[in-house]
Amino acid sequence: MGAAASGQLTVGEPGTARIAVDLLGGDHAPAVVVDGALRACQADPALHLLLVGPLEAAGEVLRALPPGEQARISTLPIAPGDRVESWVESGVRSAVLAVAQGAADAVLSAGNTGATVTSAALGLGRRPGVRRPPLAAVLPTAAGRLVLLDVGSSVDPDEETVAMHARLGSAYASVVHGVAEPRVGLLTIGTERGKGDRLRRELPPLLAGLDLPGGGRYIGLVEGNDVVTGTIADVVVTDGFTGNVLLKGLETAYAEIGPPHDPARGVPPRAALLLGVEGTVVVCHGAASADDLAAGIAFAAQLHRQAAVAAMAEIETQRGVP
Amino acid sequence: MGAAASGQLTVGEPGTARIAVDLLGGDHAPAVVVDGALRACQADPALHLLLVGPLEAAGEVLRALPPGEQARISTLPIAPGDRVESWVESGVRSAVLAVAQGAADAVLSAGNTGATVTSAALGLGRRPGVRRPPLAAVLPTAAGRLVLLDVGSSVDPDEETVAMHARLGSAYASVVHGVAEPRVGLLTIGTERGKGDRLRRELPPLLAGLDLPGGGRYIGLVEGNDVVTGTIADVVVTDGFTGNVLLKGLETAYAEIGPPHDPARGVPPRAALLLGVEGTVVVCHGAASADDLAAGIAFAAQLHRQAAVAAMAEIETQRGVP
Incomplete structure (x- = not known):
């Protein structure tokens, strides 16, 4: 150096x-x-x-x-x-x-x-057990702030990596957003059984068995619309490729036409925190x-x-x- | 039946x-x-x-x-x-x-x-050469309509499948949107060399060599923000998992806070056409x-x-x- x-x-x-x-x-x-x-x-x-x-x-x-x-x-x-x-x-x-x-x-x-x-x-x-530190972004929703991770660090993660990201995201929502018992969802393309790819089919039982920090609980599969409404999850985990594409799309949409109205707070920074x-x-x-x-x-x-x-x-x- | x-x-x-x-x-x-x-x-x-x-x-x-x-x-x-x-x-x-x-x-x-x-x-x-027919959605942008495909048919496509989707999307923009020489981009998470997963690293040379219908041309890598602005591509190809997540996110954002202003047309239907x-x-x-x-x-x-x-x-x- x-x-x-x-x-x-x-x-x-x-x-x-x-x-x-x-x-x-x-x-x-x-x-x-x-x-x-x-x-x-x-x-x-x-x-x-x-x-x-x-x-x-x-x-x-x-x-x-x-x-x-x-x-x-x-x-x-x-x-x-x-x-x-x-x-x-x-x-x-x-x-x-x-x-x-x-x-x-x-x-x-x-x-x-x-x-x-x-x-x-x-x-x-790295924190114990963390293989690949994830980037966590924060999106505004009408129901409050939502943590989306990973948004670009792990492009093709395995199940254990995403499970660790769920733990880190739950801790983030608890500490930084003050959410009691954060609701953690897994991003997929349809909530019917068998939808999504191998990663999305194998993750739910692993996530359901986690002890999530801050009293977090895994609430199941969520879709792209749930990242916008923020009504069913406080934390959404996904691979870094999908997360990055969705983040850049939504941030740009909010910049062009205005973010969802969050009565409690302003617009979060367009910046991500590296967790783990x-x-x-x-x-x-x-x-x-x-x-x-x-x-x-x-x-x-x-x-x-x-x-x-x-x-x-x-x-x-x-x-x-x- | x-x-x-x-x-x-x-x-x-x-x-x-x-x-x-x-x-x-x-x-x-x-x-x-x-x-x-x-x-x-x-x-x-x-x-x-x-x-x-x-x-x-x-x-x-x-x-x-x-x-x-x-x-x-x-x-x-x-x-x-x-x-x-x-x-x-x-x-x-x-x-x-x-x-x-x-x-x-x-x-x-x-x-x-x-x-x-x-x-x-x-x-x-199926049309000749089509393995998996893609679903093509249309998104409003301030620069006109943008075709996004696949949005849920091929969750884990190979290179040849995405290349065929680029051809079908170019034909769609030409015929349905009347775009002369549609600009076709590949969705990824960063335009630096080596970014993205294996699919995204191997596709560019294949796409660059295609003869795209309607005078279409492959314009290279695009990101989530480009799907919102519509300024550099008329057609964006991706896997069906990423496309579905982005579509549902953007459609919901536009439903909650209003779509980008398209001076020429109204809001496109929230419906996808099966191509091929x-x-x-x-x-x-x-x-x-x-x-x-x-x-x-x-x-x-x-x-x-x-x-x-x-x-x-x-x-x-x-x-x-x-």
Whole structure:
């Protein structure tokens, strides 16, 4: 990796959140990430950023802030190496390492999903029993927020992987959304017996036998419409291919014509949390806008402030009383 | 099957469309199908229906129409057999047979997709080279109508099957939507090289080499958001599992918060056309409303009147000039 933090961030004032931002990740990096980082800083005075990437891009953020605010920005310079691809991916690797070393509280990247998942699994460690950490997205529904996972980490998962994702998703809904006894559904294409592919036919008995964290319960098969209405499930598990396609379709529909009305809350960030790793890693789409990136940074800060990852780990290890 | 038409419909007056309606198909059959059939009759004076199912259900439609209109209704009674499942599925089999025998022009069913596809393939025959006939849905976008296929027929297709679906979808967009040189995209989860599963990695060279009907051209990988915007593809091919989940999600989102504004046309019917068979077979969701069923019947009538299936077959057999 070869990069070292040029300025260590102040540790742990109450309310402070130190987010390592991958300036190199995303289709329009670094320009759009620079914009997003600035907007996030302007919206949250207790936010500190560790900007990981080319020094000149980090400098743009610094110069745009008033002198009294510049202490909230640290930089971790990365210079182009011989191979462009490894250079770009070293952004997220260095950001993850900064969290592992205690120099930041959470990571935000809009870069390649595979590189982010691998960097986080290696750099932060996976929770016990987790093979492939899933990305969990949050969708607005008229009935409240819905957790959809996986949305791009496990393209072709086996049954055990999806079962673990059901556990992680249940913990997420319990801790982050405050849902008592989350209802967990399996996404398929028809609720008649025998519908769907092999994975969908073999999973229901396995899911029905799980002890889900936070008092979660498996409520059976759900369909694409149930992800929109949110009336029968709080958490929906699926493979990462289907989840990614559905997420990008629904998010774009909501952006074009307005999201479902959720009386209790605003629109959730268009960002996903990587579950099953020992740290807070938030991922934006490659095509994320500056506002999406600012929302992703704010989401990472919120998760850090509520100590969400530790709280999820705690309830994941509790066993239910039969 | 054992059922025979009790009243042959009048053949082929100009503008007349004779639709065989499966009264037994759908989650709320026959009541909701009866309602849908009535609404379709009231909206289209040149519509004739062959009602396939229990006589008492067909009688409800008849009694609700003015005496002078009752000649537009014929019945094909089906009584419960020993096994409920085979009785229900015999509805769509008998409806397909009525088309094969010339007693109706098209089929409408909201019943089990697998039974409909199998009945149509056996009863009407498949087009040359078609292994598994796909279901093609139409979605509204701000840029016009978009054909999404397959949406539930082939859950785990091989490469050759998806390639044939690309050909059939291109013919559909050309004939039914009047698109010159349809742009055909392959749905995946990221356009970087190496993303997606094995199917998605192996298909692009095969699709790029196809001679697509109607002057269609393969434009490469697309994502869930592109199915909503409609700006880069007129036709999107995918496996039937992903297509079904995305379709049900987007249709429900559009029903809850309004569809994308299409300046040229209204909202397309929430019904899919079975492609690659020698006849017109339209499928509604199991959970279809009476309005959905009426729209599906009207769609079947429109396709018959424009001789869409014959026109698609004609351009499918033409070879492009290199």
